[in-house]
Every structure is written in structure tokens, then in C-alpha cells.
Amino acid sequence: MRQTVRQAMTQQTFITAALTPEQPVPDGLITPDGRPASKRFDVYRNNVVVSLKEALEQGFPAVQSLVGPVFFAAMAGEYLRAHPPKHPVIALYGADFAEFIDNFAPARAIPYLADIARLEYALRQSYHAADSQPVTQSALSDPLLFTRAVRLAPAFAWLPSAYPVTAIHRLATGTCRDGKTVQGGAEDVVITRPAYDPIATAFPAGTGAVLDALASGEALGDAAELAPPRLDLTRFLTTLLSGGAIVAINEI
Structure with missing residues (x-):
């Protein structure tokens, strides 16, 4: 029984x-x-x-x-x-x-609370993601770089928000260096992990379209054509490279 x-x-x-x-x-x-x-x-x-x-x-x-x-x-x-x-x-x-x-x-x-949760979970996933070896500086000097496809690191991520979530997150966690007010609107957040701790960087809304194209295998130059007008491409690429986001460069 x-x-x-x-x-x-x-x-x-x-x-x-x-x-x-x-x-x-x-x-x-x-x-x-x-x-x-x-x-x-x-x-x-x-x-x-x-x-x-x-x-x-x-x-x-x-x-x-x-x-x-x-x-x-x-x-x-x-x-x-x-x-x-x-x-x-x-x-x-x-x-x-x-x-x-x-x-x-x-x-x-x-209204932005759920997006803050999304950002925090994405940061945590990045922290626990597999290690990877970023491309060397010499690989970036290829004159045909913008005709190549890139492979992104497992710890790399991005997400959109209708709110300035990176600034809100810094303020909520006590790491804000810009006073005690939050300004700005919609943004796309890029998460890199150059060492052990992930970093969230804000870019203009629409930047995710570039990353979606890169993730699907499009050439770097073609993906850059999708960039929103306010995107500083130099700053964007510097963030990817310094953050170890690119782990391979392949011919298409």
C-alpha cells in the first residue's frame, strides 16, 4: 500500500x-x-x-x-x-x-523594469558563457576586411530597449558616474566580455540590425550599411574589438 x-x-x-x-x-x-x-x-x-x-x-x-x-x-x-x-x-x-x-x-x-531584468540576465549569461580567443590585431589589418564575415564570441550579446537601460542600471547598482539623473531614450545594448566581467555599452536604436546581419554571416561592409544614422561606426567597431567580440574572420 x-x-x-x-x-x-x-x-x-x-x-x-x-x-x-x-x-x-x-x-x-x-x-x-x-x-x-x-x-x-x-x-x-x-x-x-x-x-x-x-x-x-x-x-x-x-x-x-x-x-x-x-x-x-x-x-x-x-x-x-x-x-x-x-x-x-x-x-x-x-x-x-x-x-x-x-x-x-x-x-x-x-515600465522599464522588465528591460532591466533582460539586461541583467544577459550580463549573467555572458559571464557564464564559454571562453573564446579573440582575433589578433594583425587579422584586422586585412585590406579586404569589410568583405569578410566574422564569428562572434559566445559571451557577446545585444538587446534592444525603448529606455536608457544602461544608465538606469548603473544608477540602480550605484555605479553611475554621470550624476543622479538618467537621460536618453531608446537604445540597443551591446554586451562584451573583454576579461572576466561583462560590460554593457549603449548604442543608438537600430544598431542591433548590424549585429543580426553579422550573426547571420553577412560581410562586415554589408552589415555596416544597415547602421542607423547616429551610429559612430568607429566607436562601434572599437567596442567589438576591445571587448573580444570577434573570434574569427572568414571569407564569404
């Missing part, structure tokens, strides 16, 4: 109970003497919830700073119950936290 009850407890039942304090202890969880393991499961449940909340706090410090610890804890609790971990690496927990924030009604008063 005991074996039949244990088989009836699904993985989803266990996960739901572990993440929801008001849920009863799943049938089949018993102590060695056959009694329901309520106290032991409550301790386990508390440890799971605390660990996941801590992972979100560490992974999204700017989001927490913008909404405050009490609001963040409540939002994180709602999120973790609806989105239990799908990846064994806890450091990568929160992949869809931004999408959750998009639909979390109490957060609508801060």
Missing part, C-alpha cells in the same frame, strides 16, 4: 508543494516510523524557497534596487511558484523573469 501511494505522487505534485507554503505535505512522504514527514518537509520547503529567492536577488540586483526589497521578495515569491527551475545550474535561474515582470500588474508603474 505504501509503495502504491508513493507512485501516485508525481514530480509536479512534489515541486508545487515544495514551492507553496499553503500546500499540504505530499502523500507518501513519511518518516522511518511511518508518520507524515511534515516537519522535515517544512524545513526542506523553506530552504528551497529561500535559496531561489536569494538566487533571484543575486541575479537581479538592479531590479531589486528599483522596487525595494519588500516588493522584490513578494514578486520573487510569485515568480518562483509559477516558474520552478528548469536548469540544474542555479546561477542561471530566472531566464523568463523579465517576461514574468511584463505581465506582473503591480510592476506596471515601472
